[in-house]
Amino acid sequence: MMSAVRTDRPPRHQLSAARRARNLLMGGLILLATLIVVAPLILIFAYLLREGIGAMNVNFFTRVPAPEGETGGGLANAILGSVEMLAMASVIGVVVGVAGGIFLAEYPRHPLMPTIRMISDVLAGIPAIVMGLVAYGLIVLHFGFSGLAGAVALGFLMIPIVVRTTEEVLKLVPHTVREAGLALGLPKWLVTLRIVLPAAAGGIVTGVMLALARVAGEAAPLLFTAFGNNQINLDPTKPMSALPLEIYRGATSAYDENQRLAKAGALLLITLIFLTSLLARRASRRK
Amino acid sequence: MSKRIPNPSAALSSRSDRLFEVLILALAAVIVLVFLLSVYQLGTESWPAARRFGLDFFTSRLWNPVTGQFGALAMITGTLVTSLAALVISVPLAIASALFVAEYAPRWLANPVGYLIELLAAVPSVVYGLWALFVISPILSRWEQGFFQAPEKIALYTQCKALWDAGQTTLQCFFVPSSFDGRGLALAVIILTVMILPYTASVARDVIRLVPQDQREAMYALGATKWEVISRAILPYARAGIMGGVILALGRALGETLAVAMVIGDSQDVLKSLFGGASTMASVIANQFGDAQEALHRSSVVTLGLTLFIMSVIVNYVARLIIARLTPKGIQ
Numbered sequence: 039m040m041s042a043v044r045t046d047r048p049p050r051h052q053l054s055a056a057r058r059a060r061n062l063l064m065g066g067l068i069l070l071a072t073l074i075v076v077a078p079l080i081l082i083f084a085y086l087l088r089e090g091i092g093a094m095n096v097n098f099f100t101r102v103p104a105p106e107g108e109t110g111g112g113l114a115n116a117i118l119g120s121v122e123m124l125a126m127a128s129v130i131g132v133v134v135g136v137a138g139g140i141f142l143a144e145y146p147r148h149p150l151m152p153t154i155r156m157i158s159d160v161l162a163g164i165p166a167i168v169m170g171l172v173a174y175g176l177i178v179l180h181f182g183f184s185g186l187a188g189a190v191a192l193g194f195l196m197i198p199i200v201v202r203t204t205e206e207v208l209k210l211v212p213h214t215v216r217e218a219g220l221a222l223g224l225p226k227w228l229v230t231l232r233i234v235l236p237a238a239a240g241g242i243v244t245g246v247m248l249a250l251a252r253v254a255g256e257a258a259p260l261l262f263t264a265f266g267n268n269q270i271n272l273d274p275t276k277p278m279s280a281l282p283l284e285i286y287r288g289a290t291s292a293y294d295e296n297q298r299l300a301k302a303g304a305l306l307l308i309t310l311i312f313l314t315s316l317l318a319r320r321a322s323r324r325k
Numbered sequence: 326m327s328k329r330i331p332n333p334s335a336a337l338s339s340r341s342d343r344l345f346e347v348l349i350l351a352l353a354a355v356i357v358l359v360f361l362l363s364v365y366q367l368g369t370e371s372w373p374a375a376r377r378f379g380l381d382f383f384t385s386r387l388w389n390p391v392t393g394q395f396g397a398l399a400m401i402t403g404t405l406v407t408s409l410a411a412l413v414i415s416v417p418l419a420i421a422s423a424l425f426v427a428e429y430a431p432r433w434l435a436n437p438v439g440y441l442i443e444l445l446a447a448v449p450s451v452v453y454g455l456w457a458l459f460v461i462s463p464i465l466s467r468w469e470q471g472f473f474q475a476p477e478k479i480a481l482y483t484q485c486k487a488l489w490d491a492g493q494t495t496l497q498c499f500f501v502p503s504s505f506d507g508r509g510l511a512l513a514v515i516i517l518t519v520m521i522l523p524y525t526a527s528v529a530r531d532v533i534r535l536v537p538q539d540q541r542e543a544m545y546a547l548g549a550t551k552w553e554v555i556s557r558a559i560l561p562y563a564r565a566g567i568m569g570g571v572i573l574a575l576g577r578a579l580g581e582t583l584a585v586a587m588v589i590g591d592s593q594d595v596l597k598s599l600f601g602g603a604s605t606m607a608s609v610i611a612n613q614f615g616d617a618q619e620a621l622h623r624s625s626v627v628t629l630g631l632t633l634f635i636m637s638v639i640v641n642y643v644a645r646l647i648i649a650r651l652t653p654k655g656i657q
Contacts, residue, residue: 053550061550068429071421075526076441078519082448082456089459137352145346154353156642157360163641164363164634165580167607171614171630175366194359201356227345255449258582258607262615282451286583289455297459304452315447319440 083308090305093298102269103284109295113303115270116284119185122272123264123280124254126189131196131249136242138197139204144230162198169194170259178263185271185278188264192256196249203245207238240321247318251311257282281307363634371628373621382628386492388593388609390617395625397606397632399593404605404633406596407510407585408578411517416571419522423529424555439530446523454587457516458508462588466507469600473502489597503601508590510603516584521574528570532563532651569647576640580633582607606633 104111173191219229265277288300385396485498544554590602606629617623
């Protein structure tokens with residue numbers, strides 16, 4: 039048995055100066071490029087932390103935006119709106135997404151399987167703003183702006199993400215597990231529901247969390263569906279605000295107070311999204 | 326000898342199995358339904374504009390809600406130019422960072438750096454827009470204003486202004502600022518570059534990791550340097566997969582909305598100035614759909630949406646096709 043030989047360092051004396059220089063230069067450029075890639079994330083987070091942390095007081099979480107020109111408002115309307123719309127969206131995203139994932143993973147020989155897989159992939163590529171137009175035509179045109187319309191747009195956007203992760207984790211469940219269940223005389227549906235799904239539950243939850251983190255930051259599809267609301271509104275049939283919507287309005291507003299709220303809102307949103315992705319990543323790595 | 330043992334639960338279980346299959350299929354069919362509804366919705370709503378303008382919609386540079394003239398040339402060029410420029414800048418950076426994570430960094434550094442790059446994809450579009458608006462645009466704006474300290478530059482601007490007003494530009498004028506608030510094409514390209522970086526980077530990292538170790542060892546055995554191994558063994562092997570990641574990033578760039586809408590300056594001029602207002606299909610939808618009162622205006626905006634929809638679907642499908650073909654069977 040040969041012991042492992044380090045292969046990444048050829049003897050220095052054999053290399054011409056030009057090759058050695060080029061190797062060092064490219065290594066340096068790669069390091070520099072990586073720093074350039076990572077820098078925006080650190081700069082954005084540092085900027086929001088510096089500008090937004092001051093506004094994160096009790097008012098921020100309990101009040102609604104102050105009338106223009108006044109100070110002391112908060113984003114309670116947006117926080118509650120986001121929570122409510124995301125909850126409604128996940129009903130659509132989870133039910134359809136998980137079912138789609140089960141179909142793709144457990145019925146691979148079904149004649150409709152290639153079609154549904156292809157359309158699910160296609161759906162993943164639809165820009166969020168276009169999904170906003172679709173939800174506008176389907177719901178707003180008939181029933182007016184509402185939190186429900188926004189939630190439908192977000193739910194549609196969640197579907198392909200949940201489908202894909204569900205399919206992937208279901209395929210990780212060993213076939214022997216299914217066969218064992220079937221050998222015990224359990225019908226296939228019970229095997230799927232009681233054995234395969236629980237085995238893959240962790241991965242599915244991870245997928246749902248990633249999908250939520252993804253759509254929680256979407257403002258574009260909400261512009262003409264949920265529309266926004268300056269007051270706290272928990273009625274899903276009425277216009278509703280959301281954190282990304284308030285960030286958009288505040289950032290493009292001329293008023294300092296609105297800009298301040300937008301920066302604090304962005305800090306809150308980005309922190310929640312980072313935490314969710316971190317938790318999802320932790321959960322999936324443990325498996 | 327072999328006698329079928331009657332199984333009373335067999336009939337029952339096959340019936341319940343079929344019921345379950347139908348239920349799952351029905352729910353999965355909602356995916357198809359969502360797609361068909363989207364096509365139907367966008368198709369019927371864009372019909373008035375499509376019938377009125379036909380193919381002129383794509384070749385006319387007039388976009389005027391007041392006179393009811395709608396041509397999307399400015400938004401289509403704006404979308405393509407910003408996306409392609411962002412792609413050109415981001416691809417080398419993304420590949421370099423993928424090489425760093427996969428080939429250079431020790432494990433304790435590779436994981437956190439890889440994770441930071443993934444977080445870049447998690448930052449919402451509005452947050453990028455806010456940052457670009459408050460942090461980058463003042464820097465650009467200072468540069469643009471400084472550009473006009475010299476008298477000869479002011480003369481140049483006057484020349485270009487006449488050209489722009491006539492709907493034209495020259496290569497030289499393309500690099501003369503036409504607005505001084507920092508917003509415009511350049512800022513949109515910068516922010517798009519940052520936003521699509523993680524997509525190319527994560528796909529590139531995955532395919533670079535798939536390059537068999539033998540490839541590297543063979544090159545090292547011949548006395549190659551690390552860079553020679555990367556440039557002659559790893560990158561050629563991973564080329565097709567990286568291409569898939571690049572096309573996926575293109576799909577993202579085409580549909581990116583609010584960050585671009587916030588910083589691009591919303592002007593319907595065709596490729597006027599790199600440092601001046603422009604627009605993309607997505608930015609026009611975001612900025613105008615809510616205010617579009619007139620039916621034809623509204624329909625024209627939806628036609629932009631349909632065009633964007635078709636472009637993104639094609640681009641994403643091609644990307645997924647390339648990536649799927651490269652995933653080794655059996656691993657999954």
